Amino acid sequence: MAMLKKMSLDALGRNDPCLCGSGNKFKKCCLNKPESERRLHFEDMNTPRVNDWFFHYHPLQELTAAMLLHADLTMPELQKLASSMTRKMITRGEEEEKQIRAEQNPLVLMEKLSHGTDVINYPLVVDRLLEYEGQVTPFVIQKLRDTDEDVFIEQGVRYLNRVADFPLNEIVELAEKAKSPYVRSSLCVLLGIKGSEAVLPTVWRQYHLLRMQYPSESYMQGPLYGLYEYGYRFGLLKEGDR
Numbered sequence: 001m002a003m004l005k006k007m008s009l010d011a012l013g014r015n016d017p018c019l020c021g022s023g024n025k026f027k028k029c030c031l032n033k034p035e036s037e038r039r040l041h042f043e044d045m046n047t048p049r050v051n052d053w054f055f056h057y058h059p060l061q062e063l064t065a066a067m068l069l070h071a072d073l074t075m076p077e078l079q080k081l082a083s084s085m086t087r088k089m090i091t092r093g094e095e096e097e098k099q100i101r102a103e104q105n106p107l108v109l110m111e112k113l114s115h116g117t118d119v120i121n122y123p124l125v126v127d128r129l130l131e132y133e134g135q136v137t138p139f140v141i142q143k144l145r146d147t148d149e150d151v152f153i154e155q156g157v158r159y160l161n162r163v164a165d166f167p168l169n170e171i172v173e174l175a176e177k178a179k180s181p182y183v184r185s186s187l188c189v190l191l192g193i194k195g196s197e198a199v200l201p202t203v204w205r206q207y208h209l210l211r212m213q214y215p216s217e218s219y220m221q222g223p224l225y226g227l228y229e230y231g232y233r234f235g236l237l238k239e240g241d242r
């Protein structure tokens with residue numbers, strides 16, 4: 001995985017458009033303002049300003065649940081490799097694996113995305129669920145609305161990352177209204193990777209909301225990783241590479 005580059009403001013020229021999004025030249029805008037005032041430019045929840053400057057003041061943290069989920073969703077082939085290597089080394093969960101392979105009822109399969117199932121078998125459960133996508137997706141969406149089971153949330157998002165028919169509108173609604181902040185946070189990572197540009201304001205808003213509602217937790221890192229993806233996918237970030 002390419003390292004996330006620390007954003008630097010040094011490269012900004014005096015005549016460049018100011019990163020705060022005002023439309024004025026840097027020298028006539030934020031250049032001479034104290035940092036505390038520059039920061040205020042980003043506090044408007046309704047106006048997304050995803051740029052190098054934003055990430056300078058709102059850094060991505062490493063080793064959070066959001067970082068791991070982001071790595072996992074953007075590099076599914078890596079997860080596949082890790083899972084097949086683990087299977088060769090560990091003989092645990094084999095009986096359960098047989099049951100999962102034989103199961104014909106998608107709702108029974110969905111119930112296996114909870115504590116009690118061997119961690120090693122989660123990728124297989126998700127693979128099997130994808131065989132019944134049309135039936136399963138509405139149930140996953142429905143459950144994400146109220147659940148606070150972390151296993152289901154994590155695997156549910158991995159499932160949604162891989163469906164052929166991506167339910168964008170339902171996911172946007174959940175990212176705004178799900179009961180669990182972990183659901184909102186995790187779905188914002190997914191929206192950053194797969195959402196259209198029209199959905200950027202939802203992710204931006206969730207960043208600010210989660211940051212205000214849970215200042216001592218790392219939930220806000222989910223939307224922050226989502227915004228980072230938006231920044232690269234839509235050319236809003238100039239510096240660094242992935």
Ligand SMILES: [Zn+2]
Nearest residue numbers: 018020029030
């Ligand atoms: Zn400015």
